[in-house]
Amino acid sequence: MQSTLVILAAGMASRYGSMKQIEGFGPSGETIMEYSIYDAIEAGFTRVVFIIRKDFADNFKSIIEPKLEGKIEVDYVYQELTSFTEGYNINPERVKPWGTAHAVLCCKGKIKEPFALINADDFYGKDSFRKAFDFLQTRCNEKTYALIGYELPNTLSEHGSVSRGVISENEKHEMAGIKECLKIYKKGDAIIYEDEEGGLTELPEDTKVSMNFFCYAPGIIDLCEEQFKEFLAKNSQSLKAEFLIPTMTDYFIKSGKGRVEVIVTSAKWFGVTYKEDAPVVKASVTHLVEKGEYPDNLWKQ
Template sequence: MQPTLVILAAGMASRYGSQKQTESFGPSGETIMEYSIYDAIRAGFKKVVFIIRKDFADNFKAIVEPKLQGKVEIGYVYQQLDAYLGNRQVPADRVKPWGTGHAILCCQDVVKEPFAVINADDFYGSDAFVKAYQFLLDGCADSKYAVVAYKLKNTLSENGSVSRGVLSVSDKVEMLGVTEHTKIYPEADKIVFEKENGEKGELSSNTLVSMNFFCFAPNFIDLCSDLFEPFLEKHMNEPKSEFLMPYVVDRFIKDGHGVMEVITTDAKWFGVTYKEDAPSVKASIEAQVNAGNYPTSLWK
């Protein structure tokens, strides 16, 4: 079955301060996610599904559709706050979406085939899409998913500390678990992380981290559905609680549903965590264009 690329674009971009999903970074006005879509099409993907908020759908479509028309099949999913709540009402103080796991749950009626998931505002590199596509074609099953793993040194920001999910990997190159480090940054010639008590630890530059690039069989959406209900029972009235995709992945592994293969890429990841990241992201894309990896205008 032909794989689909699902792009998470419903976030509020609170740290960045604007709709970075639709901001121009390429030499011909391309957004970051356009490079992901371009790489995905080159790798073999023929359908892309955007998870967006209904209130900026018109703006989003006006930017995306003229460029992609005829190049790839397009679908949309709206992540609404009241979706999949059953008879519950959205709490009055709830502003942000329910999280990436809920976003995937919202795909239930649209995505019926093996799929990759990425963030809209991250640049993942062509190698990652080639490897993900091959896995979805040849290796993906109800009991076998995959995570695309990046080397930590290829994911840091020059403008502040970053949060990263550090992967534990078995001898069979399968994911055992993930440890969230919320404050990682370079210091002298080392990469360090800070614990909550202020103590520092060191991480190898080749430490494998997850950048929210996963490959799933469609039954992952059913697992999101199964786990969202108990999440609501416990956390619904916490305004900042989020039902996250890595949590569902963790339960998939630990509850014995199957295994997560670890697909390692040497690609350099970059994204706009901070407003100050924008110039370096533009420069990185320009360097990729100058090296001949992408045309000056992606869609001409």
């Protein structure tokens, strides 16, 4: 059975300040997502679908396609502000698309098989792709999805706060809920969550978080379409409201539509949220290459 990797690459990179999806971090100029694709191919994935914006499609394709030719099937989905908004009065001042669940909705008609979903600018580690592929091949169905859960301390930035989906589990290691915490940071030896009112909560070291690495059956796309209509009915005039995939996954559980396995990885995540993260990511990649986990040129024939 074909397994597809879907990569969220349409973000505007507002915090980072440049098009980080196509910035080179590897010794031969590899992007972060190229390491994800390499790991995915190694794990058994046979297709990759990039969700991008039309305005940088040509640049994106010119960089990616020569590297991946003959290695994995490649396809594209375009996420635009106006996608699936017919019949709604959208605020004319809004520029930014509607978030990650909207991005998944934009895959309607393109994806008809189980798929894994990741961010373009996060390094997830080989273990995550192996576990995701195994799940998609053996247990994924329209009533059973999964997410790859990371240990919170393995996902923080030294240079500012991060947004994380904090996972709660039941006794069967299934997701009971997910709470989007938009401001998490280290303060001394503690990990702090600061809510929108400025309230502070210390989070335990063993907190599991989502890094937007999910495994779905294609029915999630129809669910996003259904719920996006309700979202727009309330938020069509908003400049900032986002329709997020963690929220949709939480809805999938709490509406009784199915269960979501929490597949825990001990892999250390790293990614680029801030400019200051870039040297750390480059050093981390270099270290993995020196250890022999990756070649110094991922796509060398």
